Structure formats: C-alpha cells, structure tokens
Amino acid sequence: MIIANQNATRKSYPAELHQIMNIAAADESLAWLSAWDQLGDGPTPLYSLPDLAARLDVSQVLVKDESVRSPLGSFKALGAPIALVRLILRRWPDRKIDPRALIQGGYADLVSxxxxxxATDGNHGRALAAAAKTIGCACVIVLHANVSREREAAIAAYGAKIVRIRGNYDESVEEAARLATENGWEVVSDTSYEGYHDVPRDVMQGYGAIAGEALAQASVDTSDQSPFTHIMLQGGVGGLAAGVVSYLWERYGADRPKFIVVEPVQADCLFQSAMQRCASKATGSVDSVMAGLACGEASPLAWKFLEESVDFFMTISDDDAVTAMHTLARGSERDVPIVSGESGAAGLAGLAVLRKLEADSGEIGLDSNSRVLLISTEGATAPEVYMQLVGESGESVAARQARWLGR
Known part of the structure; x- marks a missing residue:
C-alpha cells in the first residue's frame, strides 16, 4: 500500500530544523567516529546494479552497502556511539574531553x-554495547519478546547486561526509561518521547553521514543537482530516514530528490503518521521478519523532519523483503552480489513493488530516467535467520562478492 504525503513541500530547509540537525554536525560526528576501531576505514561502498536497473526499467539503481560499515554489520555503528560520545561531553562539560580520545577509551577512569x-530490536543495542565497552562505561540493554537469542548473544558479547521483557519494542522502551529513573542511569535511545530529544537527535545526526558519503562517491562536490532522483528509505521509528532527509534537504533545498519511506505492513507507524498528520502508532501486530523495522510508534522528533519532506509512504510484506534479499545475494553478470539482511533489503523490496504498479510508479515519477538510491542498512546480523531465509550463508555470499570484485 502506498500513499502520497499531503504535507510534503518543496521549499528550503527550515531554519527551525537546521538548529536541530545540520550537515556540519553530521560531518563532525563522522570525523569523531573515524577514530573508533569498530569502524572500517573510509566510506562504505556505493554499488551500481545495471542489470537490476534494466529489469526494473530505471536508469540507475545504486546501493549503499552498510553491512561493511563496521564489524557490527549495520549502519547503527554511526548512531549510538556518537550519541554516547555527545552525552558524555554534556555530562562533563568542564573536563574538555577530546571526543576522539574518548571513543578510544582514553577517559575510562572518568566514566567507569x-x-x-x-531498548533495541538488535542492531542499535549492539552498537551501544560495543561503544560502551570501548569507552569504558557500563551498559544495560532491554530486549523484547521478539528479539532472537542470536541477536541477544551478539549484544551480550560486548559485555552488556541483558534485561528481557515479555512485551513488544515500545514496551521495552518504557521499561528502559523506568529502569534508568530507578537506578540513575542514562537512556541512549534512537526514539524520542516527551522530554527526551537530545540523544535521539544525536543518533539521527550520525546517520546523515551516509548521505554525505553517497554524494561524494557520486562525484557531485559542487553540483546543484542531486545525483539521485529518488531515495528509498527504511521506516522503523524514523531515525535513519530523518538523518538522511535532513542532510539532503539542507544540501538541495527545493530541488531535493523524492523520498519514499518503506516499512512492514504490520509495523506501519510512519504510514499511519502520514495518515493522521502527527507521530502515530502502528495498526498491525508489529511482528515482522524485518526485525529492525518492527517498531510500533514513530519518533516524534524524527517526524518533525519527515512530515514535510517525505513524498510517499508505503508498506511491504515480509515476502517482499525476503525476495529482495535473494535478488541482492544472487547478483548477476554485471551486478555485484550483496549481503543484505531482512531490514536492509526493504528499500529494494519497495522499489520492486512500485515498478509492478504502473499507476503508482507514474504518480511517484519513477521511469526509465530515474536514478534510485537504496541503502542496504545491514548485512547478515542474524546469521541463522539469513541462512534460513536466503538458503545460503552470509559468508558464502560475501565470498562470491569478493570473487566478483576481483575478477
């Protein structure tokens, strides 16, 4: 299902939003994080998939592969760590802390x-646990009932204390807030709520680096025209979409690309937000194979950035996502194989669904001249799940990718 956002506008990036998130802060965040040993050297790859573009009858399909951003396997390595760094800087303003030294463990005695x-669906908690371990502070992660034991083990491997609840993601957010108040801990969440905005802003700001890298890789240092006509963005609570939208809206203003947000049909909180014209809750079970997008309530802060910038909101089925995982893993003569997890493939799933619907493609302006950017937000972060869904291990696909790149 797809709807046009009636609030979408074509105007310059609002000053009110610029005060919250901006390109300068996004670039600063990436510069600070570059000192962290859990980030790879340089930008993640931007792959062009010409055979896929031909099948979908568009000019170009470009995939930003966040699976190799970090050993953590996802784009979340840009969010929680920088939010933790900025939180500590605010906590000890008189110490003149060097952010690069902080992320390398140089202030472990101070933060011990x-x-x-x-709370987490998996990837955010794993990134926070890894950052806390490096920095030297303690970390507690709240997991809801649908988080797999495999993802739990990946988080616990970084020394975080795990708290399990029986409810869903939104209930785990509430439990994390309760425990923080009870114990004097600090919440580092990727979703905002009443009275809690600074940390989610910092998380989202970190994600803007993805857009900055993609522009540089597309060789548009000075051009006033976006190299992408359309960008498919995963939903969730809205953090990734807000971070990327913020960067590109500021960069291109009224000439920004068209943004389409994709989320599971059973976790449609952003779709419902567009319907209700305010940050809203999902109407479904919020139980999707796309674990990273199985969120029941939109982040009010993220919605501030999405309500006038996202042109279309759409929902996809779990089967659509799995099909897209297969497509990316398979590759072709001219298309590099890509390890893309359940949530990572959602953007391609949305694009494939749209290209089957001629009327919707026409309304969105998707045609043979379109240049579409997809962000594969994760690799096989749950290897057993990936193997079950794709029928091949992430390691095997990565090996085929290496052979393809080296031929």
Whole structure:
C-alpha cells in the first residue's frame, strides 16, 4: 500500500530544523567516529546494479552497502556511539574531553561508574554495547519478546547486561526509561518521547553521514543537482530516514530528490503518521521478519523532519523483503552480489513493488530516467535467520562478492 504525503513541500530547509540537525554536525560526528576501531576505514561502498536497473526499467539503481560499515554489520555503528560520545561531553562539560580520545577509551577512569541503557530490536543495542565497552562505561540493554537469542548473544558479547521483557519494542522502551529513573542511569535511545530529544537527535545526526558519503562517491562536490532522483528509505521509528532527509534537504533545498519511506505492513507507524498528520502508532501486530523495522510508534522528533519532506509512504510484506534479499545475494553478470539482511533489503523490496504498479510508479515519477538510491542498512546480523531465509550463508555470499570484485 502506498500513499502520497499531503504535507510534503518543496521549499528550503527550515531554519527551525537546521538548529536541530545540520550537515556540519553530521560531518563532525563522522570525523569523531573515524577514530573508533569498530569502524572500517573510509566510506562504505556505493554499488551500481545495471542489470537490476534494466529489469526494473530505471536508469540507475545504486546501493549503499552498510553491512561493511563496521564489524557490527549495520549502519547503527554511526548512531549510538556518537550519541554516547555527545552525552558524555554534556555530562562533563568542564573536563574538555577530546571526543576522539574518548571513543578510544582514553577517559575510562572518568566514566567507569557511568551506566547507559537502551531498548533495541538488535542492531542499535549492539552498537551501544560495543561503544560502551570501548569507552569504558557500563551498559544495560532491554530486549523484547521478539528479539532472537542470536541477536541477544551478539549484544551480550560486548559485555552488556541483558534485561528481557515479555512485551513488544515500545514496551521495552518504557521499561528502559523506568529502569534508568530507578537506578540513575542514562537512556541512549534512537526514539524520542516527551522530554527526551537530545540523544535521539544525536543518533539521527550520525546517520546523515551516509548521505554525505553517497554524494561524494557520486562525484557531485559542487553540483546543484542531486545525483539521485529518488531515495528509498527504511521506516522503523524514523531515525535513519530523518538523518538522511535532513542532510539532503539542507544540501538541495527545493530541488531535493523524492523520498519514499518503506516499512512492514504490520509495523506501519510512519504510514499511519502520514495518515493522521502527527507521530502515530502502528495498526498491525508489529511482528515482522524485518526485525529492525518492527517498531510500533514513530519518533516524534524524527517526524518533525519527515512530515514535510517525505513524498510517499508505503508498506511491504515480509515476502517482499525476503525476495529482495535473494535478488541482492544472487547478483548477476554485471551486478555485484550483496549481503543484505531482512531490514536492509526493504528499500529494494519497495522499489520492486512500485515498478509492478504502473499507476503508482507514474504518480511517484519513477521511469526509465530515474536514478534510485537504496541503502542496504545491514548485512547478515542474524546469521541463522539469513541462512534460513536466503538458503545460503552470509559468508558464502560475501565470498562470491569478493570473487566478483576481483575478477
């Protein structure tokens, strides 16, 4: 299902939003994080898939592969770590802390009794746990009933204390807030709520680096025209979409590309937000194979950035996502194989669905001249799930990718 956002506008990036998130802060965040040993050297790859573009009858399909951003396997390595760094800087303003030294563990004695907590569907909690371990503070992660034991083990491997609840993601957010208040801990969440905005802003700001890298890789240092006509963005609570939209809206103003947000049909909180014209809750079970997008309530702060910038909101089925995982893993003569997890393939799933619907493609302006950017937000972060869904291990696909790149 797809709807046009009646609030979408074509105007310059609003000053009100610029005060919250901006390109300068996004670039600064990436510069600070570059000192972290859990980030790879340089930008993640931007792959062009000409055979896929031909099948979908568009000019270009470009995939930003975030699976190799970090050993953590996802784009979340840009969010929670920088939010934790900025939180500590605010906590000890008189210490003149060097952010690069902080992320390398240079202030471990100072933060040894400092504890952070967060709810997660998996990747955010793993990134926070990894950052806390490097920095030297304690970390508690709250997991809801649908988070797999495999993802739990990946988080616990970084020394985080795990708290399990029986409810869903939104209930785990509430439990994290309760435990923080009870114990004097600090919440590092990627979703905002009443009275809690600074940390989610910092998380989203970190994600803007993806857009900056993609522009540089597309060789448009000075051009006033976006190299992308359309950008497919995963939903969730809205953080990734807000970070990317913020960067490109500021960069191109009224000439920004068209933004389409994709989310599971059973976790449609952003779709419902567009319908209700305010940050809203999902109407479905919020139980999707796309674990990273199985969120029941939109982040009010993220919605501030999405309500006038996203042109279309759409929902996809779990089967659509799995089909897209297969497509990316398979590759072709001219298309590099890509390890893309359940949530990572959602953008391609949305694009493939749209190209089957001639009327919707026409309304969105998708045609043979379109240049579409997809962000594969994760690799095989749950290897057993990936193997079950794709029928091949992530390691095997990565090996085929290496052979393709080296031929």
């Amino acid at each position: 009794k400092f504890t952070v907590i967060s």
